[in-house]
Amino acid sequence: MRRAVLLYNPTSGRRGHRTYYIESIAAALRAQNIDVHILPTEAPGTAGRPVAEACVDGAEIVFACGGDGTVHEALQGMIWQTRTALGVIPLGTANALARHLQLSLDPVRAALQQLNREPQTIPVGQITYQTPQGERSRYFIVMAGAGPDGALVYKMLTVGKQRLGRLSYYLRAARLFSRTRFGPFPVQVAQQDCTEPTQLEAVSAMAVRVGDLGGLFSPLVRGASLEHPHLRLTLAAPPANVSLPAWFALSWSRLHRWNPHVRTLEVESFTCGSGNANPVQVQADGEWLGHTPMTVRLIPNALRLLMPR
Numbered sequence: 617m618r619r620a621v622l623l624y625n626p627t628s629g630r631r632g633h634r635t636y637y638i639e640s641i642a643a644a645l646r647a648q649n650i651d652v653h654i655l656p657t658e659a660p661g662t663a664g665r666p667v668a669e670a671c672v673d674g675a676e677i678v679f680a681c682g683g684d685g686t687v688h689e690a691l692q693g694m695i696w697q698t699r700t701a702l703g704v705i706p707l708g709t710a711n712a713l714a715r716h717l718q719l720s721l722d723p724v725r726a727a728l729q730q731l732n733r734e735p736q737t738i739p740v741g742q743i744t745y746q747t748p749q750g751e752r753s754r755y756f757i758v759m760a761g762a763g764p765d766g767a768l769v770y771k772m773l774t775v776g777k778q779r780l781g782r783l784s785y786y787l788r789a790a791r792l793f794s795r796t797r798f799g800p801f802p803v804q805v806a807q808q809d810c811t812e813p814t815q816l817e818a819v820s821a822m823a824v825r826v827g828d829l830g831g832l833f834s835p836l837v838r839g840a841s842l843e844h845p846h847l848r849l850t851l852a853a854p855p856a857n858v859s860l861p862a863w864f865a866l867s868w869s870r871l872h873r874w875n876p877h878v879r880t881l882e883v884e885s886f887t888c889g890s891g892n893a894n895p896v897q898v899q900a901d902g903e904w905l906g907h908t909p910m911t912v913r914l915i916p917n918a919l920r921l922l923m924p925r
Contacts, residue, residue, distance in 0.1 A: 619651045621670045623690050624681040626656045637723045644724045667693030671700040683708015684758050688901035691755050701735035701920040716826035718924050733922040738842045740918040745898045747906040756900035762888040763820035766897030769904040786832050798856035801891030806884045820852035835867040846882040853877050885913035
């Protein structure tokens with residue numbers, strides 16, 4: 617009998633609403649003769665160990681039931697697990713990874729949809745960053761960045777993304793970007809076939825692994841792929857009060873190729889320094905992590921993921 621784990625955050629969103637979906641998914645999988653174990657998360661950053669233990673115990677699939685943050689939590693315990701594949705059940709706000717994987721936004725249908733998929737082994741991003749306790753490292757699958765995106769996720773810590781409607785979330789983002797002065801910071805980029813790293817300056821650095829971030833941010837970064845062996849890095853040059861509005865305006869008007877303030881590079885790795893202004897906030901997969909200095913690179917052949925053929 618196949619074995620599957622449903623990882624979910626019991627404190628995210630409305631508790632009864634989330635529990636109903638988890639029980640419905642479990643019932644649908646059991647009807648397919650699958651042994652299902654429900655695994656609630658306990659606290660942010662703690663899911664990696666129980667997920668890794670479930671993989672060692674013989675779970676064939678670990679379904680991350682939530683948004684990209686829940687996927688991020690599951691990912692920490694699944695690197696180099698050769699017998700277990702990661703599945704995604706969209707129960708979050710943006711669900712960027714689920715959309716990239718062409719999954720139904722109906723949770724039960726998405727679960728059943730993935731039972732017929734073959735796992736593919738893909739690279740996974742690794743981000744190293746600073747915290748008050750010292751240097752830390754995490755894996756990511758959707759995106760990682762420093763600058764305005766990190767500041768927005770940091771701001772949302774006091775509110776909670778799940779408690780906001782999408783419109784309210786966008787309004788808070790617009791208020792933050794219009795009132796905050798984002799200072800420049802140094803970026804060191806290692807590109808293929810370049811013997812020496814390239815030194816640049818930016819007010820935003822984003823490495824995205826999916827083709828579409830969804831919603832208001834949908835056109836900002838496109839064309840990335842989970843299978844790609846390099847990082848797709850987008851940099852917005854200073855000053856921020858020019859490059860950030862131009863980034864949004866020209867992307868939505870499909871004129872991004874003629875934007876002199878934003879450049880996209882295929883890189884092996886990159887490092888963001890601290891800059892001279894306020895601490896530069898860092899995020900990965902929509903989760904706030906800490907601040908720069910930050911280094912991002914790809915780990916090849918790191919994860920088995922249920923993907924469309």
